[in-house]
Amino acid sequence: MISLDPQQQSARDWFEGLRTRICAAFEAIEREADSDAAFTFTPWDRVDESAGPEGGGGGVQGLLRGRVFEKVGVNVSTVGGRFSPEFARSINGAGDDPRFFATGISLVAHMANPHVPAVHMNTRYLRTTKSWFGGGADLNPPLPQPQDTDDFHAAFRAACEAHGQVADYPKFKKWADDYFWIPHRNVHRGVGGIFYDHLESDFEPTFAFTRSVGEAFLDIFPAIVRRRMSMAASEADRAAMLAYRGRYAEFNLVYDRGTSFGLKTGGNVDAILMSLPPVATWA
Amino acid sequence: MISLDPQQQSARDWFEGLRTRICAAFEAIEREADSDAAFTFTPWDRVDESAGPEGGGGGVQGLLRGRVFEKVGVNVSTVGGRFSPEFARSINGAGDDPRFFATGISLVAHMANPHVPAVHMNTRYLRTTKSWFGGGADLNPPLPQPQDTDDFHAAFRAACEAHGQVADYPKFKKWADDYFWIPHRNVHRGVGGIFYDHLESDFEPTFAFTRSVGEAFLDIFPAIVRRRMSMAASEADRAAMLAYRGRYAEFNLVYDRGTSFGLKTGGNVDAILMSLPPVATWA
Numbered sequence: 001m002i003s004l005d006p007q008q009q010s011a012r013d014w015f016e017g018l019r020t021r022i023c024a025a026f027e028a029i030e031r032e033a034d035s036d037a038a039f040t041f042t043p044w045d046r047v048d049e050s051a052g053p054e055g056g057g058g059g060v061q062g063l064l065r066g067r068v069f070e071k072v073g074v075n076v077s078t079v080g081g082r083f084s085p086e087f088a089r090s091i092n093g094a095g096d097d098p099r100f101f102a103t104g105i106s107l108v109a110h111m112a113n114p115h116v117p118a119v120h121m122n123t124r125y126l127r128t129t130k131s132w133f134g135g136g137a138d139l140n141p142p143l144p145q146p147q148d149t150d151d152f153h154a155a156f157r158a159a160c161e162a163h164g165q166v167a168d169y170p171k172f173k174k175w176a177d178d179y180f181w182i183p184h185r186n187v188h189r190g191v192g193g194i195f196y197d198h199l200e201s202d203f204e205p206t207f208a209f210t211r212s213v214g215e216a217f218l219d220i221f222p223a224i225v226r227r228r229m230s231m232a233a234s235e236a237d238r239a240a241m242l243a244y245r246g247r248y249a250e251f252n253l254v255y256d257r258g259t260s261f262g263l264k265t266g267g268n269v270d271a272i273l274m275s276l277p278p279v280a281t282w283a
Numbered sequence: 284m285i286s287l288d289p290q291q292q293s294a295r296d297w298f299e300g301l302r303t304r305i306c307a308a309f310e311a312i313e314r315e316a317d318s319d320a321a322f323t324f325t326p327w328d329r330v331d332e333s334a335g336p337e338g339g340g341g342g343v344q345g346l347l348r349g350r351v352f353e354k355v356g357v358n359v360s361t362v363g364g365r366f367s368p369e370f371a372r373s374i375n376g377a378g379d380d381p382r383f384f385a386t387g388i389s390l391v392a393h394m395a396n397p398h399v400p401a402v403h404m405n406t407r408y409l410r411t412t413k414s415w416f417g418g419g420a421d422l423n424p425p426l427p428q429p430q431d432t433d434d435f436h437a438a439f440r441a442a443c444e445a446h447g448q449v450a451d452y453p454k455f456k457k458w459a460d461d462y463f464w465i466p467h468r469n470v471h472r473g474v475g476g477i478f479y480d481h482l483e484s485d486f487e488p489t490f491a492f493t494r495s496v497g498e499a500f501l502d503i504f505p506a507i508v509r510r511r512m513s514m515a516a517s518e519a520d521r522a523a524m525l526a527y528r529g530r531y532a533e534f535n536l537v538y539d540r541g542t543s544f545g546l547k548t549g550g551n552v553d554a555i556l557m558s559l560p561p562v563a564t565w566a
Contacts (some may be wrong), residue, residue: 064390071408071565184546184555246559253536254546263467272467273565282354282559 002057002080007203008101011125011133012078014207015105018214019076022107023062025222030066033229037066041073044268046079055081061271065278068116068229072109073274077102077267087264093130093199101127104135105214106258108275109221114241117141117224117229118190118248120275121217122258123210131208134197136172137217138180139224140190140248142241148224149191155220156194156213157265165207172196182251189251245277252276285340287362290486294408294416295361297490298388301357301497305390306345308505313349316512320349324328324356327551329362344460344554348561351399351512355392356557360385360550366473375481375524376413384410387418388497391540391558392504397524398514400424400431400507401473401531403558405541406493416493417480418502419455421463422507423473423531425524431507432474439477439496446492447498455479465534472534528560535559 004012012199023039030037045058059077066072080101083091088098104124111118123135139152153173176195181188194213199206251274252259262272287295306322313320328341342360349355363384366374371381387407394401406418422435436456443452459478464471477496482489535542535558545555 184552242562249532249563250536250556253533267465273533276565279525279562279564280532281562282556 002055002078002101004078007131008078008103008125008127009205011207012076012103014211014214015076015103015123015125015251017073018218019060019062019105022074022218023064025218026064026066026069026072026109028064029068029222029225029229032226033067035067037064037069037118039064042071042270044271046077046081046267057081059268059271061268061274063274068112068225069097070112071278072107073271074107075271075274076105077271079103079217079267084264086167091128092132093128097129099128103129106275107217110245110277111229113229113231114142114233114237115228117144117152117228118245118277119217119221121214123213125162125207125210130200131203132198132200133206134199135210135213136176136179136193136195137213138176138190138193140244142244143237145228148228150222151224152191152193155216158272159209159212159216160194162212163205166199166201167196167203167209169194182247184254184257185247185250187247189248198215239281242279242281244282246282249276249280256268285338285384287361288329290414290490291361291386291408291410292416294490295359295386297494297497298359298386298406298408301501302343302345302357302388305357305501306347308501309347309349309355309392312351312505312508312512315349315509316350318350320352322347322467325553328552329360329364329382329386340364342554344550344551344557349395351395351508353393353395354561355390356554357388357390358554358557359388360554362386362550367547368377374411375409375415376411380412382411389558390500393480393528394508394512396512396514397425397516397520398428400427400435401528401560402500402504402516404497404504406496408490408493413481413483414486415481415483416489418493418496419459419462419476419478420496421459421473421476421478423527423528426520428511429476431511434477434507434558435474435503438499442492442495442499443477445495446488449482449484449488450479450492452477465530465536465538467537468530470530472531497556522564525564526566528563529565532559532563 039062042061057079062074064072083094083098088094106122108120118140121137125133157169160167172194176192179195322345323346327341345357347355366377366381371377389405391403401423404420408416415539440452443450455477459475462478
């Protein structure tokens with residue numbers, strides 16, 4: 001097991017606590033739909049024999065397949081080690097010293113009802129010779145509804161504006177628009193949200209902002225789910241959702257940096273690829 | 284339209300003729316299954332305004348969705364232009380002159396019955412400051428049967444051995460084993476076949492070998508389909524096929540060079556991604 005300093009430990013504790021609250025909120029929604037679906041939690045260890053005492057750690061993959069949440073994965077992980085030399089050069093502060101520490105939460109929900117948006121949320125704390133928070137959330141409605149999009153954006157705007165000294169909402173919103181883009185399709189993968197990275201100023205204010213991002217997610221996403229989960233959906237609506245998920249899979253496999261980071265740093269493949277949709281189609 | 288010299292024209296004519304024969308063979312199988320499913324053919328033009336008179340060309344995307352062939356795409360394309368400078372450096376013979384010409388056929392079949400293997404076949408003629416043939420074929424059975432695997436390998440072994448002066452079967456078989464590998468899963472995407480590239484010796488013998496690869500495919504794959512297409516399949520068999528297809532999509536989107544080549548050279552996105560399965564699942 002890797003040893004943590006107080007900042008690393010408080011970040012990890014926050015991510016794990018947020019995970020527990022999110023899972024409880026999602027299970028409560030399942031019960032409202034007369035489903036007793038519950039998360040299963042699978043721990044995994046990071047194997048990195050070359051990393052020495054600072055290497056190792058692992059995570060817990062949470063997975064629920066229910067009536068409202070067709071498939072939702074909520075992973076927390078806390079890992080340390082050394083980047084490979086070629087990968088280290090591409091990482092902030094790791095060019096001359098490949099050691100790293102990372103703790104974070106990552107969530108992707110694919111919903112049974114095409115009127116309920118899919119969603120992604122991820123926040124993390126990274127340490128190389130530098131240290132920073134990063135993360136984001138974006139909404140992925142197969143059948144977009146302006147009210148959902150507006151409310152999702154408003155929640156993350158409020159989270160940013162409450163931490164204006166470290167969070168720049170217009171910048172973070174544009175970052176999501178630029179990041180969640182599928183160039184070969186010339187479309188966004190969803191309707192955006194926020195994305196931020198390398199928030200390197202003092203630990204406390206950047207950590208406080210990251211906590212607010214988690215709270216904003218926990219506040220707005222269950223509300224959007226409850227608003228849409230009972231809407232009637234046609235076969236055409238479901239077909240549109242499955243095709244939309246095909247594009248989502250394309251984005252994650254071709255462009256997503258988190259997927260690439262995970263596959264290149266000896267992460268747990270099942271946990272990394274839990275973001276992929278339960279079913280997807282290609283015309 | 285790009286102008287072709289006699290070698291380019293004979294290669295293109297072969298690929299287009301092979302396409303026509305393959306489509307007829309697959310439609311005949313559909314009719315044996317009391318289906319009148321037929322290919323639809325969609326032409327597309329390559330748009331490359333910067334390439335000058337040698338740029339342009341296009342292709343024809345053939346697609347059939349039938350009773351035996353759940354989704355099969357057969358594309359021919361003949362294109363010319365200039366690689367982007369950074370891409371040119373990675374291509375044989377294009378480092379100092381980014382102009383290229385390519386003509387080829389590409390086929391991927393995803394089958395309705397999980398006992399019938401999916402298959403991929405692709406052969407092409409490339410010209411930069413060098414010129415060469417490349418291609419290959421690999422079998423992708425969700426539920427592998429030794430007889431199918433053995434017969435598939437035997438067909439391509441015979442094609443290679445008939446052209447021993449340019450084709451090295453053990454090398455080309457190993458190349459397929461190495462190429463069609465999913466490192467993050469630690470599995471092959473299928474049971475292999477052959478893969479070859481940069482066959483730069485004289486045009487005639489390498490072209491003759493490439494024609495034999497096409498003939499071998501046309502000989503063996505319909506035979507394997509007929510052998511399996513009426514086998515009973517359970518829900519569990521179908522579920523295994525859909526999960527297998529998820530790994531196939533992972534390979535194509537994360538690792539396949541043809542997909543990357545196409546997306547980076549202004550190819551037709553629908554034609555490039557026709558290789559993706561009609562439906563796939565992730566656990």
